[in-house]
Amino acid sequence: MHPLAQAVLAGDVRKTARACRVCDDRLPGHLELLRDLYPHTGRAYVLGVTGNPGAGKSTVTNQLIGAYRERGQKVAVVAIDPSSPFSGGAILGDRIRMQRHFEDPSVFIRSVATRGALGGLSRSSLDVARVLAAWGADVVIIETVGVGQDELEIVKAAHTVLVVAAPGLGDEIQAIKAGLLECADVFAVNKADRDGADATARDLELMIALSGEVKSAGAHSRRHAAGHLDLAKQTVAHADGAWVPRVVKCVASKGEGTAALLASLDAHRAWLASPEGVTRAAARQVELLRASLKDAILDAAALALDAEIERMSARVAARELDPYSAVEELVRAFRRG
Ligand SMILES: Nc1nc2c(ncn2[C@@H]2O[C@H](COP(=O)(O)OP(=O)(O)O)[C@@H](O)[C@H]2O)c(=O)[nH]1
Ligand SMILES: [Mg+2]
Numbered sequence: 001m002h003p004l005a006q007a008v009l010a011g012d013v014r015k016t017a018r019a020c021r022v023c024d025d026r027l028p029g030h031l032e033l034l035r036d037l038y039p040h041t042g043r044a045y046v047l048g049v050t051g052n053p054g055a056g057k058s059t060v061t062n063q064l065i066g067a068y069r070e071r072g073q074k075v076a077v078v079a080i081d082p083s084s085p086f087s088g089g090a091i092l093g094d095r096i097r098m099q100r101h102f103e104d105p106s107v108f109i110r111s112v113a114t115r116g117a118l119g120g121l122s123r124s125s126l127d128v129a130r131v132l133a134a135w136g137a138d139v140v141i142i143e144t145v146g147v148g149q150d151e152l153e154i155v156k157a158a159h160t161v162l163v164v165a166a167p168g169l170g171d172e173i174q175a176i177k178a179g180l181l182e183c184a185d186v187f188a189v190n191k192a193d194r195d196g197a198d199a200t201a202r203d204l205e206l207m208i209a210l211s212g213e214v215k216s217a218g219a220h221s222r223r224h225a226a227g228h229l230d231l232a233k234q235t236v237a238h239a240d241g242a243w244v245p246r247v248v249k250c251v252a253s254k255g256e257g258t259a260a261l262l263a264s265l266d267a268h269r270a271w272l273a274s275p276e277g278v279t280r281a282a283a284r285q286v287e288l289l290r291a292s293l294k295d296a297i298l299d300a301a302a303l304a305l306d307a308e309i310e311r312m313s314a315r316v317a318a319r320e321l322d323p324y325s326a327v328e329e330l331v332r333a334f335r336r337g
Contacts, residue, residue, distance in 0.1 A: 002032045002033040004018060004019045004033055005019075005037055008037060008131060008135050009037070009040055009134060009135075009136075011136050013105065013108065013135075016131060016132070016135045017110070019037075020110050020132070023127040023130075024112055024124045024128055026124075033131075034127055034130060034131075037130060037131060037133075037134035038130065038134075040133070040134040041130045041133035041134050042133075044076075044132075044133035044137050044139065044140050045138065045269060046133070046140045046142065046157065046158040046160075047139060047140070047141045047142070047158055047159065047162060047265065048141075048142050048144070048155030048157070048158030048162065049141055049142065049143045049144070049164060050145065050151060050163055050180070051145075051164035052145070052165075052169055053145055054166070054169070055165055055166040055169065056164050056188075056190035056252045057143050057145075057164045058079070058143060059252035059253055060188055060261070061077060061079075062101070062252070063250075063252050063255055063258040063261075064258070065077065065101045065107055065141070066101070067258055067259070067262050068138070068139050069101070069107065073106075073139055074106045074107075074108075074138050074139075075101075075138070075139045075140075075141065076107070076108040076109075076110070076133070076135065076141070077107070077109045077110065077141045077142075078112055078128050078129050078132065079109065079110070079111045079112070079143045080111070080112045080125050080142070080143065080144040080145070080151075080154070108132055108137065110128055110132065112124055112125045122150050122151075122153040122154045122157075122291070123292070125142060129142055129157075142157075142158060152179060152180075152183060153291055155183060156183055156284055156287060157284070157288055159268075159269065159272055159281075160265055160268045160269060160272075161184050162185065162186045162187075162265065163180050163184040163186070163188070164187075165187055165188070165189050165200060166191040166197075167189070167191060167192075167194050167195065167196030167197045167199065167200045168194065168195070168196050168200075181207060181245075182211075185245055185246075186245060186246050186247075186248065186264045186265055186268060187201075187204050187245060187246070187247045187248070188248055188250050188252075188257075188261055189201045189204065189247060189248070189250070190250055191251065191253075192250055192256070192257065193251045193254070198249075201249055204247045205247050208245045208247070212242075243268060243271050243276070246268075301330075301334050304337075305330055305334055308330060308333055312329065312330060313326075
């Protein structure tokens with residue numbers, strides 16, 4: 001067993017921090033460490049929190065930490081903010097917003113550095129999340145800015161995806177563009193103390209209802225599973241057992257709405273045990289494994305074909321070879337091993 005694995009499993013905070021660093025920086029032995037820890041990571045509930053910068057993700061996270069702590073649960077937070085990799089400003093802000101939990105030995109807050117490598121960010125964040133699950137966290141919250149493919153990949157690895165939106169930022173439209181609507185399980189419309197929160201919540205409800213209608217229209221001929229929209233109650237129900245994303249208004253800076261938010265997260269967690277929930281988890285697992293495989297193959301190919309890639313690039317640049325044939329040739333070379 002990796003020397004750090006035992007300490008992580010024993011709940012040693014300092015050594016767990018070191019284990020996080022080993023994984024984040026991919027230091028020698030990190031795969032061995034992760035392999036040793038993996039069998040102990042299945043118990044944790046992983047919550048992905050995403051949304052535009054400034055929407056209130058860290059403030060909401062702070063409230064959720066408090067709520068889970070009240071239940072006596074151990075909580076870990078992995079905070080990622082690719083928007084400010086150098087200044088560290090966002091991370092500092094996050095620290096301030098989560099400060100009251102920094103002294104609590106049952107709360108572990110870890111920030112993950114951004115890296116340029118393709119897929120690197122999602123890989124290190126998920127690895128760190130696993131270390132923290134092995135440390136004994138009942139809940140692992142991964143906070144990330146929902147802007148890119150990398151970030152979507154990260155939250156998709158979570159059991160539940162919480163998207164934090166705020167009025168006046170055009171978050172409803174952003175959510176569609178960024179593909180968030182497809183992967184959000186719960187929307188928090190934060191800053192409900194400001195104008196426009198009702199409108200934002202209504203827009204989101206409507207978009208959820210419409211996307212539900214489209215989905216069930218496709219399935220209609222098969223199983224007559226049309227969703228119905230009840231605007232009066234602001235709820236949408238699907239007959240086919242699919243989860244319908246919920247929209248909850250809150251004022252995270254004052255702790256208002258946290259209980260309702262938690263109730264929705266709990267409801268989603270319970271849904272995950274249903275046949276439809278199990279099916280979704282399986283589909284997500286396939287996606288995840290594909291993504292890891294892509295990373296691994298890219299790494300392996302870049303390593304094995306380094307010289308070959310340079311040679312081919314020179315030939316393409318000199319127009320002796322077209323790029324399509326070059327790629328084909330590289331794939332052949334990689335297959336030959
Ligand atoms: N008015 C108001 N401001 C809030 C609320 N929640 C957070 N904020 C403020 O919004 C700013 C951004 O919050 P933060 O949690 O750092 O957002 P993040 O970038 O999404 O993590 C901070 O100045 C917070 O104090 C809220 O419910 N109402
Ligand atoms: Mg933040």
